[in-house]
Amino acid sequence: MNRPNLDLERLADRHRRMHRIRAFEERAVAALEEGLVLGAIHPSIGQEACAVGTVGSLARDDLLLSTHRGHGHTLEKGASAAAMMRELFGREGGNCGGKGGSMHIADFSVGMLGANGVVGANINIAAGAAHALRLRGERHIVCCIFGDGAINRGPFLEGLNWARVFDLPVLFVCEDNAYAATTRTETMTGGPGPAARAEALGIPAHAVDGNDVDRVAEAATELRERVLAGAGPQFLWAKTWRLTGHTAVDKAAYRDAGEAAARWKDDPIARAAQTLRAHGVGENILSGHREAAVEEMRAAYEEAKAAPWPETAALYADVQDVGDPREAAFRW
């Protein structure tokens, strides 16, 4: 493949970061099987190039809105893996104090304003966050990532239209893994798909191979620049594939085993490794990335396992400033 802009060091770093995501999720899946992760988790195994390519191209002050499948995005935005693991375990010191879990993971300190348990709900929220940036005169962007299934929800139309009409600094990213839960998304999608819908709403759309981390990063970087330059909202359609089930307990028996096997050959981490290898990067460096990631996540796991449960008082904290949440329940 012709790689005019190949920057080995940068790709190696991206390879390393993809491994962190992979290792985090593999750890989390194992912990779920042990009963340590409490609720459902949605691994993004096979989609790490999208996370590293898009979120990795943001500035720290840019804002991010993600989905139920948001571990990779959150890690890339700069959240601590240890805090995230504690959150998945429902422990004190989790990013959300153990009150959110995987589907509501967030780290406002690094501009990550939340995963979301409702498909597509992050789109309007992202448009509004960008609206706030504009009102406050801040020169950052909002990045909003959603899946291919989300393009069939009303907020896709309303939120993209909103961003266009008010000319807001949003980079929309459709991380298209071909599935929405057990459904092959194309069977439930009319017309040519995400890019055409964005364009019809007046938002320039760009398709990219979502398993090629460098390409994703190039596209995201370029689009982010355009947004910052005042070109209005932009749309990136990153085509990837969900290598595992919808949730960690889904064996994905509804799909062809042959196809899954073939898709594993397109694993974005393996692809990056292959390029690096072809350009002389040593096997020890590549496996070092994997090992460091595994070790980091093992430590996060041990730490999370040892963390205490949230204090009882946390139940009633941060509901709202006025009114007693225990009201009536225990009062008279």
Next chain:
Amino acid sequence: MNRPNLDLERLADRHRRMHRIRAFEERAVAALEEGLVLGAIHPSIGQEACAVGTVGSLARDDLLLSTHRGHGHTLEKGASAAAMMRELFGREGGNCGGKGGSMHIADFSVGMLGANGVVGANINIAAGAAHALRLRGERHIVCCIFGDGAINRGPFLEGLNWARVFDLPVLFVCEDNAYAATTRTETMTGGPGPAARAEALGIPAHAVDGNDVDRVAEAATELRERVLAGAGPQFLWAKTWRLTGHTAVDKAAYRDAGEAAARWKDDPIARAAQTLRAHGVGENILSGHREAAVEEMRAAYEEAKAAPWPETAALYADVQDVGDPREAAFRW
């Protein structure tokens, strides 16, 4: 203008029907000023060619879903003007027994399944009605009319996608009168507009001069045929202009008086009359249409005025089969 298919008799009939709509609404506006029409009404004055062109091209067994601005559609579908006027007066013998009013007018006996007080809500309902036709193996179509403002609501995306994915027999009609209440719709609409959005959802779209009743009818007839022939949902974008205010009490002071005056020259009824006149149809016939319509609506008005209020029992009728609606309210 080149009129290859000009059928004078047919156009004359359409001219007559447009006058019926105009006269109905002028009567209703006057009755509102008298306090006889109870709630808000949204006149379609200036848009009669859309109603006659689209709804007039349907078969009686086709189904229709309309909007808050649905008097013309309802009349054209075959509802009785007298019953409609009674409905607007909230009287017994109104199509909905006086319980719906203008925004919920419906006549199921002629396949008119309802106006709707919620912008865009009729789109999913129409898709579902078409779904039922398919499940029941009936060879009719559903016609769904909505305004240009409705294309910014989520149901536009969800309902059109639904119709496309399930290949349903729906003719979607966007009756684009350039305004959504006091807002010039284009200022709040991203991208090229209704047709582009429909196409992006996989539905073929066709634009038509919505003030030319013959053109609208031709397009609607042709698209209805395609739908019946199994081509799946079709989309008609009829461009017209709202000659009066959003509601009967809105003076539309927010828009340029000059533009309104200019638009009156494009009044679809006057346009039809001009064509007819140019082809030798006598002034007496033209004014006869107007006079007959005025007389019909005057009679409807008198009848409605004389009609009794609904019986008290109507308050509790048709809520649901189980449970007492008076429950608790008056019980103990």
Next chain:
Amino acid sequence: MVTTTYMEAGRRALAEEMRRDPTVWALGEDLGRGGVFGQYAGMAEEFGPLRISDAPISEAAILGAAVGAALAGTRPVVEMRFADFALCAVDELVNQAAKARYMFGGQGGVPLVVREPMGMWRSSAAQHSQSLEAWYVHIPGLTVVAPATPGDNLRLLKAAIRSDDPVVYLEHKDLWGIEEELGADEPPGELGSARVVREGSDATVVSWSAMVHNVCEAAGELAEEGISVEVVDLRTLWPWDREAVLASVRRTGRLVVAHEAVLVGGFGAEVAATVSEALFGVLKAPVKRLGAPRVPIPYAKPLEDMLRVGPDAIAAAVRAQLLGPSPG
């Protein structure tokens, strides 16, 4: 008799109704692969993809299309996946489905069932755990059902499907696995009739859905202490069986209402207000409501558990009732 789970009972009800009536069909995301909990397993195979229909992630269209399909002569059964996602289709349910029959003066009806798996379940957190039955009871035009047992799930889902009006049908996710022996021929149940699960004379406890099982556990505990509790399972929240509740409380003189939902503004308030008014002077103690504190549902299990109204809380409330009123 066949050992039947709550989940299987729902599947069976739908299948039997679909065999009986060709206008019944189901629609929702992932139904072709059995639905997200497996409640539709094997059904696409039997009935085909037209009648067990997949859907895009378009809750508003799922429910809105069902309204249209109901108005146009079919009986759609809508799967909402989680009760929480029904919040993406409230206009369709409340402004359209519930009101169409009335607003159109009885010209058309909306015979649809909205299945909404509800309640707390395995640390699903704030957006996948809610119990909002009180909302639906407040909306004219809606029937509201919340079965506690496999038998009721079978019989009441049938009744819901045969109803000519929109029914919000709340299955509790925590009950999927519970079992009951059911006959081969189970006729539809009656909407609006409560079930006395256990007779008793000292106090009445009213509940519905999963909470019924906690109440039964508490009643068992209390029986050992010599306290006799009458357990009433409402099953249907609109219409609710006021007569059955009043008859019971007239005998026992005491009432506790327990539900999983937030206590403030919960349906327990309606029951308590009604009974307090109707049996003023008959009640030996103030009606006691039990429900969740007014907080979103947290993820961490120990916090989630604190929200639960368990058998102990119920038993304690009954004991407190027997001590008589606290000073006002």
Next chain:
Amino acid sequence: MVTTTYMEAGRRALAEEMRRDPTVWALGEDLGRGGVFGQYAGMAEEFGPLRISDAPISEAAILGAAVGAALAGTRPVVEMRFADFALCAVDELVNQAAKARYMFGGQGGVPLVVREPMGMWRSSAAQHSQSLEAWYVHIPGLTVVAPATPGDNLRLLKAAIRSDDPVVYLEHKDLWGIEEELGADEPPGELGSARVVREGSDATVVSWSAMVHNVCEAAGELAEEGISVEVVDLRTLWPWDREAVLASVRRTGRLVVAHEAVLVGGFGAEVAATVSEALFGVLKAPVKRLGAPRVPIPYAKPLEDMLRVGPDAIAAAVRAQLLGPSPG
């Protein structure tokens, strides 16, 4: 002092807050031309189109964007036009706005106000007349305000805008024109504090929003008969001023709760259940609730009027209270 309408009071509250705090802005359909009722008249001229922002007909985006804008450091005031249209944005309000602060463990807040003009008004029929305050009270994270007077609309809208949490702010359409003399400097009111509109000793009547005026009329009528009614306007439904209500009922021994909303599952049930429990043995008569029957709101004026809880019904309920309890 300036004679100020309820509508003008809302306009003034928003304008004063916008002058004080540059992060406050308003968004909604047609705001640039003053809003559908004229509540925003002249504001785009003063504050410009960025801060008095038009919106497409996209209720989900209006509310969803406000959530994002609130999380990102501004204070949006959302105009929903009719409370009924807020049903197009329930996920955004209930699953997002109300829960964000909690789910994210307090990392961010959602300081937004949702203005929802509510209630019956000029034969607007089933989709433009609803009163759904009971729904919002049931949702953890939401504050709920329903002012009855121009002064309260001015002071409480200010308080709502300054609140760091999402506030559902219900203005009653039938009140737009009522007037009150207001000072040039009116500080924000207190969320959660009721107002004793009129003191009395024989019975307490609790209400909120437009119903307060009917209650006052009834109290006037009853006064002529020698019956002394204490009128309590809750103003805020969450938190609601339980202490004020209990204190009043402790003195009068009798309570009627009146609201425009459907009686079944209305907020009156919460008040009645709470007071019946807390003041068991103190009450001289059962708490009486007044509300609409459980029907969609019809168009025809005589039918619509039948739904209304008027001064006569309120007066009758109070008189019945003084006769003592009916047999259970």
